[in-house]
Amino acid sequence: QVQLQQWDAGLLSPSETLSLTCAVSGGSLIGYYWSWIRQPPGRGLEWIGEINHSGNTNYNPSLKSRVTISADTSKNQFSLKLRSVTGADTAVYYCARAQNLGGRSNFYSDYWGQGTLATVSS
Amino acid sequence: DIQMTQSPSSLSASVGDRVTITCRASQSISTFLNWYQQKPGKAPNLLIYASSVSRSGVPSRFSGGGSGTDFTLTISSLQPEDFATYYCQQTYSSFRTFGQGTKVEIK
Numbered sequence: 001q002v003q004l005q006q007w008d009a010g011l012l013s014p015s016e017t018l019s020l021t022c023a024v025s026g027g028s029l030i031g032y033y034w035s036w037i038r039q040p041p042g043r044g045l046e047w048i049g050e051i052n053h054s055g056n057t058n059y060n061p062s063l064k065s066r067v068t069i070s071a072d073t074s075k076n077q078f079s080l081k082l083r084s085v086t087g088a089d090t091a092v093y094y095c096a097r098a099q100n101l102g103g104r105s106n107f108y109s110d111y112w113g114q115g116t117l118a119t120v121s122s
Numbered sequence: 123d124i125q126m127t128q129s130p131s132s133l134s135a136s137v138g139d140r141v142t143i144t145c146r147a148s149q150s151i152s153t154f155l156n157w158y159q160q161k162p163g164k165a166p167n168l169l170i171y172a173s174s175v176s177r178s179g180v181p182s183r184f185s186g187g188g189s190g191t192d193f194t195l196t197i198s199s200l201q202p203e204d205f206a207t208y209y210c211q212q213t214y215s216s217f218r219t220f221g222q223g224t225k226v227e228i229k
Contacts, residue, residue: 035218037166045158045166045209045220058216061123094165101172105154107213108171115165 002027002111004095009118018082018118022095029053029071033098034078035109036069038091046091050098051078085120092117124148124212128221134229139200143224145193145210154214157186157195160223161206169208170195200226 005023012018022034036048049059051069059067063082071078082089093116096109125148135141145155153173158166168177170186173193183198197204205228210221 037220044223045160045211047211047218047220050218058218060217096165104216105152105214106172107154107218108156108168109158109166109211110168110177112165112167 002097004097004111004113006093006095006113006116009093009116012085012118012120014086014120014122015084016120018080018085018089018093018120020080020093020095020116020118021077022079022113023075023077024097025076027097029073029076029078033100033107034069034071035096035098036080037094037096037109038089039094039115040088040091048080048082048093085118087120090118090120123217124151124215124219126210126212126219126221128208128210128224130224131222132225132227134227135200136229137200137202139229141197141200141204141226143195143208143210143226145188145195145221147191147193147212147214150190151212151214153189154212155186155188155193156211156213157184158209158211159204159206160209166209197226202228 003025030053033050035050051057066083068081095113097111098107155173157170160166207225
């Protein structure tokens, strides 16, 4: 059974960098895309970006200038860095596995981490 | 960017009701459309992918359909455990956007 484990993000001050890691167990990074999605309190889901094991990435254009997603196949984990955070970045952050059925568009997220709350406050 | 608009934003229904949620894309996305269910405090859970394919283990009362710009998620007979928020997501674009969600509440 594939499991995605996230660690606490905690409290950040404005302008700091949010760093999150998602550890994958029960499966390999290879052959999948790995995503980050966030959800501000009481609001909907926002897709942040994704990476595959080869390091190919796609990002939300509105966050692209501040976001880096990386993957470490040796540790079977992937990470998110979001720079220069503000209160608008306060959210629960989820990692997820994106299954590709073929082609550049046929994806779905079948396994998710438990989510971690990142709070940005001075 | 492809905008995804769900309707309604919320609805009240009774156990046993048939419920339909609509998701409209701002441009054609073929059938690259997924549906997720989210309960409070929990991660989203995949229900339907590729517009109409049910994930293994999802109850048969959930069905999806549509292509191009208009899609539906139907719950044929609402059960107590179905009260949740539902999200559509397009994956046609490499910027994979979600709808704003539809909250299904108990009448």
